Amino acid sequence: CALPIYDASITLQEQLKALTTEDDNVAAKILSYNRANRAVALLCNHQRALPKTYEKSMQNLQAKIDEKKAKISEAKKELKVAKAELKRKDDEKSRKEVEKKKRLEEIGR
DSSP: OOSHHHHHHHHHHHHHHHHOOTTOOHHHHHHHHHHHHHHHHHHTTOOOOOOTTHHHHHHHHHHHHHHHHHHHHHHHHHHHHHHHHHHHHOOHHHHHHHHHHHHHHHHHO
16 A cells, blocks of 8 residues: 555545445444455455464374375275175175275275
8 A cells, every 4th residue: 555544544434434324233333344444454455464373284184184095095905805805705794895895985085
């Protein structure tokens, strides 16, 4: 903003006039104020800073994703082994094991 305080003040006043009426209840007025304040922030190019814990949160999420991928990979391997066992034995126990492994793999997706 060239004149940040002036621009922000004028923009806030204009937005509040446009967004509110005298009949609005307190909740509606607060909502209008927040919307007007957002417009001022956009005008002044204010950007919300990343939280201090952002990097740690992203690391934790990536760890969970990696863990889930490993579980899916393991389930696929177990399903492959169970299918091979079914071909070799072709018994009810092997069929049930294949079905169980298929369900585990589907849940992992």
